[in-house]
Amino acid sequence: MNRMGGDRRDTGPVRLNIARVRLPLTAVVAAWVGRRLAAGVWWVLRRPGAVTVVGLVLVALWVTVAHGPLPVLAVVAVAGSTLLIWSHVHPGSFAPVVVWRARGLWRAGSVYRWAWQPAMVATGLAMRVDGTEYLPRIVSVSSTQSVDRVRVRMLPGQTQPDWATNGQRLAQTFGAVDCRTRSVPGKVHELVLWFLTADPLTRPVAPFEPADPPALKGLPVAKGEDGQIHRVRLLGAHLLVVGATGAGKGSVLWSLINALSAGIRDRLVQVWAIDPKGGMELAAGADMFARFVYGGTPDGGDDTAYEVQFAQVLEDAVTVMRRRQAALRGRARLHTPTTDEPLIVVIIDELASLTAYINDRDAKRRITAALSLLLSQGRAVGVSVVGAVQDPRKDIISMRDLFPTRILLRVTEPEHVALTLGQGARDRGATADLIDDATPGVAYIGQDGVPEAARVRFTHVTDDDITTLVQRYAPRAAALLPGAIAAVS
Numbered sequence: 001m002n003r004m005g006g007d008r009r010d011t012g013p014v015r016l017n018i019a020r021v022r023l024p025l026t027a028v029v030a031a032w033v034g035r036r037l038a039a040g041v042w043w044v045l046r047r048p049g050a051v052t053v054v055g056l057v058l059v060a061l062w063v064t065v066a067h068g069p070l071p072v073l074a075v076v077a078v079a080g081s082t083l084l085i086w087s088h089v090h091p092g093s094f095a096p097v098v099v100w101r102a103r104g105l106w107r108a109g110s111v112y113r114w115a116w117q118p119a120m121v122a123t124g125l126a127m128r129v130d131g132t133e134y135l136p137r138i139v140s141v142s143s144t145q146s147v148d149r150v151r152v153r154m155l156p157g158q159t160q161p162d163w164a165t166n167g168q169r170l171a172q173t174f175g176a177v178d179c180r181t182r183s184v185p186g187k188v189h190e191l192v193l194w195f196l197t198a199d200p201l202t203r204p205v206a207p208f209e210p211a212d213p214p215a216l217k218g219l220p221v222a223k224g225e226d227g228q229i230h231r232v233r234l235l236g237a238h239l240l241v242v243g244a245t246g247a248g249k250g251s252v253l254w255s256l257i258n259a260l261s262a263g264i265r266d267r268l269v270q271v272w273a274i275d276p277k278g279g280m281e282l283a284a285g286a287d288m289f290a291r292f293v294y295g296g297t298p299d300g301g302d303d304t305a306y307e308v309q310f311a312q313v314l315e316d317a318v319t320v321m322r323r324r325q326a327a328l329r330g331r332a333r334l335h336t337p338t339t340d341e342p343l344i345v346v347i348i349d350e351l352a353s354l355t356a357y358i359n360d361r362d363a364k365r366r367i368t369a370a371l372s373l374l375l376s377q378g379r380a381v382g383v384s385v386v387g388a389v390q391d392p393r394k395d396i397i398s399m400r401d402l403f404p405t406r407i408l409l410r411v412t413e414p415e416h417v418a419l420t421l422g423q424g425a426r427d428r429g430a431t432a433d434l435i436d437d438a439t440p441g442v443a444y445i446g447q448d449g450v451p452e453a454a455r456v457r458f459t460h461v462t463d464d465d466i467t468t469l470v471q472r473y474a475p476r477a478a479a480l481l482p483g484a485i486a487a488v489s
């Protein structure tokens with residue numbers, strides 16, 4: 001370490017003007033040895049894994065020399081069989097604790113530290129001051145099945161975008177599929193480079209077993225690039241889902257419903273579903289919803305009647321919100337769902353049908369007013385809105401900034417990335433316009449306060465899964481509100 005915060009390499013000539021300094025030679029040598037020793041200790045402290053391995057090898061050699069090979073072979077046999085049994089009995093814990101750690105250690109030494117200096121120089125991320133080269137420092141390396149996470153301490157003056165723009169070059173240098181940069185909360189000088197060694201999102205993800213009760217602050221709905229479950233907060237949040245036709249908006253909605261299902265059954269959660277496309281997306285789950293309205297009239301009646309129903313459902317949600325606000329005022333800042341006052345999740349497929357493509361002007365005014373109120377005040381009192389839309393432009397969905405969490409599936413225009421995830425999101429790697437149309441359900445999730453969007457793949461809840469879900473988790477009869485609009489038969 002040094003005042004640049006990085007690793008220093010002296011590349012210029014050493015300038016020791018003994019005549020001018022007039023220090024005795026022994027003092028100069030002692031100072032030099034002291035500095036080297038301190039650097040050696042610091043080097044050892046920063047590599048506990050490597051030092052442990054070297055230590056173990058030395059102990060094994062000493063024991064072998066002193067007592068022959070048998071004790072070491074016995075220890076190796078016992079350790080090997082323990083690992084073998086562990087890997088068979090509990091592969092879920094064996095992989096992260098043993099395999100990934102070993103892989104992290106191995107790749108730290110053989111890939112990242114090995115090629116770090118040339119990579120930093122080639123990408124312009126190293127600095128040279130007065131003939132001395134300063135390198136950003138590797139703080140740690142850890143691995144999962146598909147990602148190596150390299151934590152780095154940046155040099156003064158560097159920012160995350162300096163690294164993000166070099167993502168492709170870093171990936172190429174270290175032989176990775178891609179490289180993403182993630183900031184570290186509370187550590188402005190550090191960032192984490194995610195080197196993708198394989199893409200775990202190319203294959204569909206089966207729905208996860210719903211937790212009982214659901215973790216409303218982190219619903220397991222998708223798989224992340226590190227191959228781990230990715231969670232999305234619903235309590236105290238609203239979610240906007242944006243994606244072109246066929247991008248998998250339905251799978252986002254169903255992944256959420258799947259994760260909520262035990263709460264729906266036990267009346268801790270109510271889903272109020274609005275499906276303007278004639279119930280095409282959500283009708284199969286109608287028995288799980290406390291309220292369900294859909295567009296179109298099966299008998300060919302008045303086309304605008306259902307628009308009034310949409311307005312009515314949203315206004316009813318506002319009424320619940322107002323009542324809860326009055327009850328909570330001065331007592332709590334975030335509603336806790338109970339069976340009497342459940343979390344209400346208003347799910348709207350094709351939000352544009354309510355905000356832009358609507359015929360009845362009075363219904364439009366009522367919908368806009370109610371939605372604005374729910375989005376600006378509903379989340380603290382347990383009324384969350386989840387809306388899906390194909391086109392994120394302001395004239396289609398003027399309230400998009402009121403959604404703290406935004407999920408961007410495949411889109412057709414690069415501009416849709418900035419409109420949904422904010423300016424600069426595409427430069428930081430959220431290339432949703434480049435998502436392959438053979439991978440529906442792949443999305444970038446952006447959250448207020450988090451600079452980088454996370455790339456994930458939502459679970460694929462098939463029609464058969466929905467049938468099973470309804471059979472297992474349709475709420476007990478008491479959950480249906482009096483006056484709930486009839487579900488599709």
Ligand SMILES: Nc1ncnc2c1ncn2[C@@H]1O[C@H](COP(=O)(O)OP(=O)(O)OP(=O)(O)O)[C@@H](O)[C@H]1O
Nearest residue numbers: 204244245246247248249250251440441458459460
């Ligand atoms: N997460 C997923 N994993 C695998 N396949 C998926 C996933 N999500 C959707 N699909 C498949 O992709 C196709 C389109 O999905 P879906 O209908 O959900 O898209 P959409 O965005 O809702 O489209 P639209 O706007 O036209 O309704 C379907 O055949 C579906 O089975």
